[in-house]
Amino acid sequence: MSAKKLYTANVHTVGGREGAARSTDGQLDIRLSPPGTNRPGTNPEQLFAAGWSACFEGALGLAAREQGVALPADTAVDASVDLHYGTAEGYFLTARLDVSLPGLGDGVAARLIERAHETCPYSKMARSGIEASVALRNDAS
Known part of the structure; x- marks a missing residue:
């Protein structure tokens, strides 16, 4: 498929x-x-944080619908993306999400977060990488 x-x-x-x-x-x-x-x-780190947090909140909504749970209106996702430099590794990123699901019990919230992390494309990329390529575009006539 x-x-x-x-x-x-x-x-x-x-x-x-x-x-x-x-x-x-x-x-x-x-x-x-x-x-x-x-x-x-x-900067790119802020753009990645905005993209991942927005995508993750969308995935939370899908997870809530799957599980028959009403997602709280004041659901929020805070993303932090850190730019590092190591002498052996060069530049690299680390990232984390802090999810707020006010009014939901910890068990329900944990299940929604786990499901969203399984399905969110940004989370998948953060866990497993992304299929990527880089190519030279020759604009010369």
Whole structure:
């Protein structure tokens, strides 16, 4: 059985951590700045944290529906993404989510979080990696 592609995000970035990124549909148009510089703009770590936390909250909603549980209106997911540098490893990321499900018992909340972590595409990527490729695009005529 093959997977059906549901969506492709296309973003063009110029200038790296001190540049800008814009999606082809114009919905994302941001300035980038290195972490900790207080310059205008965001950084890749913040973007990953926003993407993972949003995706995870969506997966929580699916898990709640599967289990016949009403997800609290004030459900929240806080994501932390840390950029590290080690002399042997070079640059690498670590990340964690803190999930708030007010009013749900610990057992129910734990089951929802576990199920969401099993199904969220960002969680899958964080656990197992992602199929990825890098290629040279030759724009020369």
